[in-house]
Amino acid sequence: MGSVPGTTLTHPEWLTARIAEMGRSWGTTTPRIAGTLWWCMAASALVEQLVRAYIDGESTPTPELRNLDCDMRPDGGVERVRVSAATGDARADGSEVRAPAEGLRDTLAAVIPPVAEVSGAGAAALWAIVADAIGNRAIDAGDPAAGSRLAAEIGGKLPAPRFVDVGGRTFVRRISCCLVFEVPGCQMCTSCPKRPAADRAALLEAAAAGS
Template structure:
């Protein structure tokens, strides 16, 4: 059953700690750093997806002002979907609103989980790149990240086997979970190994 909470809830340390424990239980890890990073990968993707899609389609996105967000939370603690519930405010710039919302959430996530804030910002950059790529317009991700600016790195892309992939700068730490392996595109893989795996993936698709 999916539960709905308001955006400001994502900044509450006690609530975050409970959701991160749930995520850890789901994945089989007791490490707050690992569980918190996995939780943030999902939350960050949900936060940036509407704007990345809107930018990819050259539409006016809704500024994701924290107090105007509604978040769908799964039983495992993960944020499944985030949407803006207020009418569009053209006086608020989308990139600025996203930057402020990200900063407000990243600080307590870092505090509760022990994950480094720069690592959490890097996850956002990769999430923007992937969501823009899903929407068919990698350049939209670059544009959105540039508007957010501040501590957010720019997403990077690479062409391998005739297919575009995000050249990741972040790690979700899933390989530190017992029984799990590194993601195919993990930046911690040796470059040659990662390229070979992505070539294989491109050929299969």
């Protein structure tokens, strides 16, 4: 599907079409399920560049919507988000440039309400997915604690990501559910918060042992 500007992520008609495509690819016609799966991918893409730069100590452009380009997947999902604007002390119009964490907070605050509206997913659940995405990307980059610090800087309605050490590995102690188990033929994720705690712990132990 090529790429679209970040502002497109706030357009209800466009979101409805992309979520429907995601539903068809997964075999579900329930907007809440398809929208949650879509947002899991989009949230991960939205936070990836900032988390990586934050942990590496690199400067990054502010991820405001107008600075974003979103590479799309054939199934309607967001494959990658590129932040293209340069940082600086002020914009060309003289207005102040937001800090990267503040810019992401503004972006999430603009995108989550229309995603919730067209999908029927709760806004709080969508914010929780972002927290888990930040935690996972921080683990991938080797510094879970930095993910917690970044989430605190983003602030707003974003919960803090949580972590658990199992068998010598760090996992996100998830506060969100992707709802994939509600898709016909699919099962709960290993770390799903809806699993019984003992069941989840045993599965994480097995995952750690197999890594």
